[in-house]
Amino acid sequence: MSNIKTGLNAASSSSTPSNLTPAVEHHAHSDGTDDWTVPDDVKRHPFFVEIKTSVADALKELDQKIRSGDHGHHLLSSKKPKSLFGRVIQAGRVGLWEVNGRPIISMRPGNYWNWSPRHTWRGTTDVTNPIDFLGLTAAQVGQAEAMVVQDPQNRVC
Numbered sequence: 370m371s372n373i374k375t376g377l378n379a380a381s382s383s384s385t386p387s388n389l390t391p392a393v394e395h396h397a398h399s400d401g402t403d404d405w406t407v408p409d410d411v412k413r414h415p416f417f418v419e420i421k422t423s424v425a426d427a428l429k430e431l432d433q434k435i436r437s438g439d440h441g442h443h444l445l446s447s448k449k450p451k452s453l454f455g456r457v458i459q460a461g462r463v464g465l466w467e468v469n470g471r472p473i474i475s476m477r478p479g480n481y482w483n484w485s486p487r488h489t490w491r492g493t494t495d496v497t498n499p500i501d502f503l504g505l506t507a508a509q510v511g512q513a514e515a516m517v518v519q520d521p522q523n524r525v526c
Contacts, residue, residue, distance in 0.1 A: 416431060418430045424500075428444065428476065444472065444474055444505070448475060451479060454480055455481045456481045461496055463493060463494060464490075466488050466489065467488070468489075
């Protein structure tokens with residue numbers, strides 16, 4: 370079995386800072402199978418959530434982590450859908466709101482009214498599409514696929 374670390378520029382490892390570790394490790398087995406794993410230091414990040422069942426469940430778990438922090442922030446909207454008028458979120462889609470520069474996600478289908486001057490509607494996206502919105506990055510990939518995320522400091526995560 371060979372261990373190949375991916376994520377940072379492996380060809381020019383001398384030009385990469387030594388304190389950065391790749392976010393994904395690839396282990397090629399002699400029987401021809403591959404094993405992609407997320408290193409423990411990435412998993413220890415306070416806001417890293419691994420998708421176990423669905424993107425929706427992972428967003429709920431991330432929301433719980435954010436709410437348990439000391440800033441009083443949240444990720445999932447507490448707005449209740451209405452039966453008429455407002456911004457429409459269809460089943461299988463999520464609504465994207467901006468509140469003071471932070472992302473807020475509405476996951477329940479329905480019509481949403483916005484009476485708050487701090488909430489700005491930014492649209493909807495399919496829950497299965499990759500989401501990259503105001504610092505929130507979420508995506509679900511298949512077993513034969515890989516996801517690469519690059520943070521603002523140009524480190525691949």
